[in-house]
Amino acid sequence: MSKNIELYEESKRYAPGGVHTSIRNVNPMKVFTKGEGAYIYDAEGKKYIDYQAAFGPIILGHSHPYVNRKVIEAIERTDLYGVGCTDLEVELSRKICQHVPSAEQVxxxxxxxxxxxxxxxxxxxxxxxxxxxxxxxCYHGWHDYVARNMLSAWDMIGKRDPGSAGMMDEAIDNTLICTYNDLDDVERTFKENPGQIASLIVEPIPHNIGCIMPQPGFLEGLRELCTKYGALLIFDEVITGFRHSIGGFQKVAGVTPDLTTMGKAMANGYPIAAVAGKREYMQRFNTYPGGDVWFAGTYNGHAVGTAASIATLELMENEPVHEHIFRLGEKMRSGIRTIHERLGIKAYVAGFGSVWTTYFMETEPKHYAELQQNDAELYVAYRRKLIDKGIFKMPMNIKRNHISYSHTDADIENTLDIIESVLKELIVK
Ligand SMILES: Cc1ncc(COP(=O)(O)O)c(C=O)c1O
Structure with missing residues (x-):
């Protein structure tokens, strides 16, 4: 038995399914034991160029020495107190309020x-x-408020589609589902529920289904509709925040939401997330004297996450992180398009900045339902073959890929060569 399978079999004895997040149970199953820069290594020592990036947090590269050093320095002197605030929290919150347009407080x-x-x-x-x-x-996490109509079966699009057993009916039914890039649908929903809609939450780029770009005017239109109907606009920038700009995609788009959620690339893989927004709103949280909205968490502001996030943002401030990952992203997308032309493959290469995916369909998808045109079987087969050849992309349908600051031109060129050979095997008979 291979070392990967041996460890996985043991993991299954102790953890249901052997994995600790729902969609980690994939084929081929890998056990990873090392990550360094742009590369990850499985239990048998096989090396992969990593584009999964742990679903997005790894923006500088795995085990980044600068971030690790800052975390180690921090935990040698400080950790967690459960009272008052820490110097690291102050420094990090200052940086976020300085960079993210909607963040008056965090x-x-x-x-x-x-x-x-x-x-x-x-x-x-x-x-x-x-x-x-x-x-x-769109995906916004696992809790009852949002865990519906995520990667719905095609016949459940727009219908009542809870993502989990055990959810509260009230939560499911108070979450209304609209079609991305369709402002008429959003306005109709506001009109049909007069004075009842508290907020609208959106991934400014729905990366949970690859990379569907907001059409011109869409995010601006959401801003206008929320204001018009007295609802608050939440940009869920858990993926886009920090990856597409240190100020989030809101800075790129020039649209300022009322509240923003952030995580992932904020700390290059260390666990920390944030909610930010207008001061008058944030002061409703009961961290503020008299605030009436409960906000708590034993580990909130832990030195590990705050130090990692400060270090990650420092590198973004002081080094050409975004310039590098955007340039390599463009090199990857244009390289794949050239390969498609050469091989006569009709596919749509989508992406923004450091993120890309190849949809095996001819036109740009504008919302989830249009992804039915994507050849899912080919998409997954392509990814599995890439993994065999040392390129790690999540072996599932409509998943994005991420480039980090540690990837090099040579990594991209190597990946393009392998992509071409895999496409030849799969498509060009
Ligand atoms: C846009 C978005 N929001 C929220 C979440 C939930 O974040 P977490 O998995 O850290 O709870 C995710 C996770 O993938 C996400 O992609």
């Missing part, structure tokens, strides 16, 4: 799901309304 928690939960509950308190709008295909 609070730290540990995961993106916590951040979206807090943000949504806050909007309910502020507006006195119960309902929430989210978009089909």
């Amino acid at each position: 609070l730290f928690c540990n995961s993106g799901s916590e951040a979206t939960y807090h943000a949504i509950r806050l909007t309910r308190a502020i507006t006195g309304r119960a309902k929430l709008i989210k978009f089909q295909g």
